[in-house]
Amino acid sequence: MTVTEDEPEPLTDSTISTKPKYECLEDLPGVGPATSKKLQEMGFHTIESLATATARELEPAGISEKKALDVIRLARGSITLSFTRADELLKQRQTISRLTTGSAILDNLLGGGLETQTITEFYGEYGSGKSQLCHQLCVDVQLPVEQGGLNGAALYIDTENTFRTERLVSMAEHLNLNPEQVARNVIVADAYTSDHQVFLLENSDKIIKQNNIRLIVVDSLTSHFRSEYIGRETLAVRQQKLNKHMHKLIRLARAFNAVAVVTNQVMAKPDVFFGDAVHPIGGHVVAHTSHTRVYLRESARGPVRIARLVSSPYLPDGEGIFKITINGIEEVEEGESKGRR
Numbered sequence: 001m002t003v004t005e006d007e008p009e010p011l012t013d014s015t016i017s018t019k020p021k022y023e024c025l026e027d028l029p030g031v032g033p034a035t036s037k038k039l040q041e042m043g044f045h046t047i048e049s050l051a052t053a054t055a056r057e058l059e060p061a062g063i064s065e066k067k068a069l070d071v072i073r074l075a076r077g078s079i080t081l082s083f084t085r086a087d088e089l090l091k092q093r094q095t096i097s098r099l100t101t102g103s104a105i106l107d108n109l110l111g112g113g114l115e116t117q118t119i120t121e122f123y124g125e126y127g128s129g130k131s132q133l134c135h136q137l138c139v140d141v142q143l144p145v146e147q148g149g150l151n152g153a154a155l156y157i158d159t160e161n162t163f164r165t166e167r168l169v170s171m172a173e174h175l176n177l178n179p180e181q182v183a184r185n186v187i188v189a190d191a192y193t194s195d196h197q198v199f200l201l202e203n204s205d206k207i208i209k210q211n212n213i214r215l216i217v218v219d220s221l222t223s224h225f226r227s228e229y230i231g232r233e234t235l236a237v238r239q240q241k242l243n244k245h246m247h248k249l250i251r252l253a254r255a256f257n258a259v260a261v262v263t264n265q266v267m268a269k270p271d272v273f274f275g276d277a278v279h280p281i282g283g284h285v286v287a288h289t290s291h292t293r294v295y296l297r298e299s300a301r302g303p304v305r306i307a308r309l310v311s312s313p314y315l316p317d318g319e320g321i322f323k324i325t326i327n328g329i330e331e332v333e334e335g336e337s338k339g340r341r
């Protein structure tokens with residue numbers, strides 16, 4: 001997927017091999033204290049976020065398009081991020097890591113866990129387990145790599161006030177992790193409106209960098225947008241905002257090699273009598289920007305949930321089951337899975 005539309009010119013071998021390292025905005029040639037201040041006010045606090053910006057986005061800082069392109073190019077050169085040749089792209093893909101869900105079946109369905117640098121979307125009805133999975137991932141991300149974690153922290157943007165530290169504690173105890181430590185490594189941001197949600201993500205780069213955040217959760221991606229933008233005439237604006245928001249998320253995920261997870265509700269399809277009578281909200285924007293989409297639904301067996309991989313750039317569609325218990329997301333034992341789907 002192309003994230004940046006107005007790319008600076010491709011990097012050559014010499015720019016790749018002699019790239020300088022810049023630590024903060026003011027280290028960049030041509031960025032003085034005033035521009036740096038403006039950029040930071042606009043949410044660009046780190047070299048990583050500048051490296052994934054477009055020239056148009058930097059315009060409000062009062063810099064020319066040419067200067068913006070220069071700054072972006074220097075920032076990109078500084079942090080192994082922007083490659084244009086296929087062999088280099090392959091190198092970038094090799095830096096992708098995977099995060100366990102706590103269920104081997106679900107991990108297998110996802111090709112070995114949730115991958116960094118892309119967006120994974122979990123959608124489903126009320127109580128299907130979206131938020132529980134997000135909580136579990138916040139704990140799992142802290143595990144060492146050998147145990148399926150990323151040895152990092154989590155950022156949780158909570159739009160529905162459903163984040164509960166108590167759940168992290170139960171899940172951490174089950175994994176023999178120190179619950180206090182686990183809770184300290186999860187940074188929660190309550191988003192009160194869609195604008196606030198966008199603002200929080202736009203300004204999260206510094207927090208992500210300083211706290212070694214390797215998982216960014218937006219739970220739920222769409223609830224505010226859905227309740228604030230009612231009626232056909234507001235749809236275009238809503239979709240535009242949602243698109244920009246998701247692209248910011250992709251850029252953060254790529255810049256910090258983090259897993260990005262969003263949750264999404266479903267809407268009934270009034271004209272469908274057989275098969276899936278629901279579809280995720282957010283239309284084409286969410287459908288095309290989420291790299292991996294997983295549909296969660298309840299089963300006839302209480303805690304057992306069914307996950308269906310609906311869309312992935314390279315994996316076949318498929319289904320798997322897991323269960324939600326006091327311990328978190330767990331494997332379904334032999335015999336437990338029988339029952340009507």
Ligand code: GTP
Binds near residue numbers: 160327
């Ligand atoms: P919405 O956000 O309302 O769309 O739903 P969701 O998909 O986020 O659902 P959520 O992840 O909150 O799942 C809620 C379900 O998880 C509950 O109905 C319970 O079945 C289960 N659950 C939540 N907490 C616990 C717990 O502490 N113990 C057990 N055993 N199950 C739990």
Ligand code: MG
Binds near residue numbers: 131132219
């Ligand atoms: Mg939820």
